[in-house]
Amino acid sequence: MKDGGLLIYTDGACSGNPGPGGWGAVVFVPEGRVRELGGREPRTTNNRMELSAAIAALRCVEALPGPIGLYTDSTYMIMGITRWLRIWKNKGWTRVDGAETLNRDLWQELDRLTSSRREKISWNYVRGHRGHPANSRCDEIAVAFSRGKPPVLYDGPLLGYSVDLLPPEPESLPAAPNRPSGPKKAGWYLSLLDGKLEKHQTWPDCQARVHGKPALFKKVTSAQEESAILKKWGL
DSSP: OOTTOEEEEEEEEESSSSEEEEEEEEEEETTTEEEEEEEEEEEEOHHHHHHHHHHHHHHHTTTOOSOEEEEESOHHHHHIIIIIHHHHHHTTSBOTTSOBOTTHHHHHHHHHHHHTTGGGEEEEEOOTTSOOHHHHHHHHHHHHHHTTOOOOOOEEEGGGOOSOOOOOOOOOOOOOOOOOOSOOOOOEEEEEETTEEEEESSHHHHHHHHTTSSOEEEEESSHHHHHHHHHHTTO
């Protein structure tokens, strides 16, 4: 980090996705102090927890000047804030398929927190579960909160903090998987919610029904595949 800069690590965790979730963050300020943050939601998603961690950390340093280096293992958050956010806003917070942007409330708050200092924030990818001390500590905090067992959070001088905060070497985002060439197979979607089966011609229609709910859903491309899925679901 440059002199006078702020350093942030964040992570989120969720059991069930949706399910009980937690988030964790470690914030280092130039005055030589470290503050750990954490929180919990009884029913949420992993992406919401990732965003919540960053929001809480940025609120913590909102009044402090200087550049910010934020490290996260969430490609969703990095891609969203650096590439997709502008598109969503220009389209009235809708995606390219016309559906409303997921987690819009959190994206709007993240946009508010970063808009005045966007050029001073660097969003850095750190690969999760690879042993980086600060990332691992954020994961510990997030998982503990998701399980309803909040840990003791540190708030004090850097000299008394046992976790190494040295930033990792810059790392590129994972490459998107190659998609097979050729025409896409036509198909439809099945969803099972509260014992009721429905068929959908498009993914947005199916997503609107199942998002955030304890539902089963699957794309099928033939009557035979549909029959196999229904059998698997006990129908």
